[in-house]
Structures are given as structure tokens and as C-alpha cells.
Amino acid sequence: MNRLLIVILVLTLFSAGCVGNNAEGTTKVVDGNLRELPHIEVIHFHGNNQCYSCQVVGAYAEETVNTYFPDELDSGNLVFRHVNFDLPEDKELTQRYGAAYSSLWIGTYTEKGFSAEQDTNVWYKVEDRNSYMSYLSEVINEKLAGL
Template sequence: MKKVMLMMAMCLGMFACGNSNAKSNKATEEQSQKDRVEVLYFHGKQRCATCMAIEKNAKEAVEAQFADELKNGTVVFKSIDISKAENEKIAEKYEVTWSSLFICKWKNGKETHENLTEYAFANARTAPDTFKSGVIEKIKTSLK
């Protein structure tokens, strides 16, 4: 009898955990289907002054110009450390091996992206206002 009760308790526990995970997966799936613009800044463990300026200025531009969109998920900013194992797949997806900046547009479940790495390295530290304006314009264009 004790074995039967133990087995039932274990089954209920596994069912409850599985159900929770299903809800979590559904929320993740809904987010992945939502039309949005993602600003992805990839970096390694060690970063130079320009790399840090790219993240700082991109994040400042997004937060200053798209606060409402950040709140409702229409615009997303992610800083991704490619030296961490959990970020290996996304780094492979974008073929990233060092600091990089991408603007990704998700529309009807399909993604298009633009690599702004060269632009970022040319402007983020030496011309931050130009850099921020360019990032803002790319996001605005992607939101249309």
C-alpha cells in the first residue's frame, strides 16, 4: 500500500512539474510569435573600451527612445555573453565570434536581421551621438 501511495505521489509531482513547464513553454512560444524588434549586443568575457561603448550607447539609445516599446515587448534589448555555454546556440545562429551588434525584426514569426557591427565599431566610442541616431533610425525603420 505504501508503495502504491508513493508511486501516486511521484506521478502527481511529475505531472505538476510538467504542467508548469508547459505553461512556461507556452509563454515563451507566445513571445517568440510576437512581432518585435530585437537589439542584440554580443560580447565576450573581456571587452575593450569600444566594445563597452557599443553596449552602453546602444542600450541608452533604446531606453531613451523606446521606453514604451520596451515595456510592451515590441522592442527588446539583449546583452549576450558569448563566452557562456548557454549562449552558444544563439552565437552560432548569428555566426558571432566576437563583439557584434544586430537589429532583428520579427514579423509573423519570421526573422530578418541586419549586422551593425562595422557601424558600431566605427562610431560608438568616437561619435556616440551619431551611433545612437543610427541605431534609433534602424529600429524605427524595423518597427514599420
């Protein structure tokens, strides 16, 4: 009887460390990668052939996140990607976001699920790099603050 009690006690103590609160946050596999939840994805969707404006939307978005959010990128709270919707390996992600043409999307992953929002305002700012970067950094800050 004492052995059974000791075994139960040991198993209880061992399993308690496995179900505790994760100090780093919850993790989930997203696009084949383990990501912290919650987090934000900024994705520039494009095809094989890109016009000048399509290239600028992606380049300015990447510059914005690299300039204003290096800590968030390092921590995994923010992810940036260029995704070619013409490639078969990007089909699933393209469908998840609903991207059908060159576009900039912001996806939010939380414990409650996933939501995606296309940002069409960036197209009106491709002629002014500073305005584009200022605008997009504000949008990303709002999304991060809402996590």
C-alpha cells in the same frame, strides 16, 4: 438526438473563443520567453574580455533603446540584450545570429520567420555618442516601421 445537438452546439461555441483573432497579436516562445510577434531584438554580443570600443558599442546601444524606445521595450515590440558568446548558456542564441566576435545585431521576428542583420556602422560612431544614438535610433525606427 437533442442531447447530441446541444453538446455539439456547446462545444462549437466553447471552441470558437479559442480560435479567434488575438487582439494583442501572435505570440511565440523566443529564448524561453513568450514574446509578441512581430518584434525586434537589438543584441550586443561580446566575450568575457571586452576592449573599450566593445564596451561603448554595448553601452550606447542600451542607452539608445532606453532613451528613444521605452514604450516599445515595455510592450515587448523591442527587446535589448547583452549576450556573452563565451558562455555555454548563450551558445544557441549566438549561433542563431551567427555572432563570432563583439558585435551589434538586430533580429526581426515576424509570423513569417526570423532574420538577423549585423550593424557594423556603429563601430565608426563610438567616438561620438550623439551621432551613434541618432544613427541607431533611425535604424531601429526603420525596422519597427517595417513590422
